Amino acid sequence: MIEVEIKLPIREADNLKTKLLALGFRESGFLQEHDTYFDNPEGSIRANGQALRVRVTKNLWTGKSSAQINFKGKKLDRQTAARQELETGVEDGAVCREILRAIGYIPVAPEVQKERRMLRKDQVTACLDRVDGLGDFLELEILVEREEERDAAVGRIEDILGHLGYRLSDTTRTSYLSMLQKKYSGV
Numbered sequence: 001m002i003e004v005e006i007k008l009p010i011r012e013a014d015n016l017k018t019k020l021l022a023l024g025f026r027e028s029g030f031l032q033e034h035d036t037y038f039d040n041p042e043g044s045i046r047a048n049g050q051a052l053r054v055r056v057t058k059n060l061w062t063g064k065s066s067a068q069i070n071f072k073g074k075k076l077d078r079q080t081a082a083r084q085e086l087e088t089g090v091e092d093g094a095v096c097r098e099i100l101r102a103i104g105y106i107p108v109a110p111e112v113q114k115e116r117r118m119l120r121k122d123q124v125t126a127c128l129d130r131v132d133g134l135g136d137f138l139e140l141e142i143l144v145e146r147e148e149e150r151d152a153a154v155g156r157i158e159d160i161l162g163h164l165g166y167r168l169s170d171t172t173r174t175s176y177l178s179m180l181q182k183k184y185s186g187v
Helices: 013-022 095-102 147-163 178-187
Strands: 002-010 027-041 050-061 063-074 083-090 107-123 122-130 135-144
Touching: 002 063, 002 147, 013 063, 013 122, 013 135, 013 147, 027 178, 050 095, 063 095, 083 095, 095 107, 122 147, 122 178, 135 147
Parallel strands: none
Antiparallel strands: 002 083, 002 135, 027 050, 027 107, 050 063, 063 083, 107 122, 122 135
């Protein structure tokens, strides 16, 4: 799968939610996510622009928790955060983190924690994220099967951004982890 995604810093999440609902999006989830990223001792996963992550998710509507492991490949273009994404569920996030440590992977600080309100319309997922230490963001995401579908997905995301009063140039390709590392390092 290829994840075509943009990330946009926002100020008025409630106002943006109202606009998304007016565009036909419907609420589909309210989650708490806790992400632990890993790298090998050489640091080459992150240095190559890739990511290895264990995510523990709590559904704030039902109280149920789940976990998954993700690998994200290198970004595929200079406009979006489109990249290959491989993910699968795991029974226990803590055990998965321990397995990765036992085989030599090292947790990357800091861990990323957020509340995520999810909305969907057709194949588009809109996430209103409140990230601890960073603030509020909108992510728009479309999963496509083939590389040939990526440009159409970017066009659809640009169209939605336009309806919300934004442009693709207003977005950032920087991950929450990198933003937090920059903030805490004082760079």
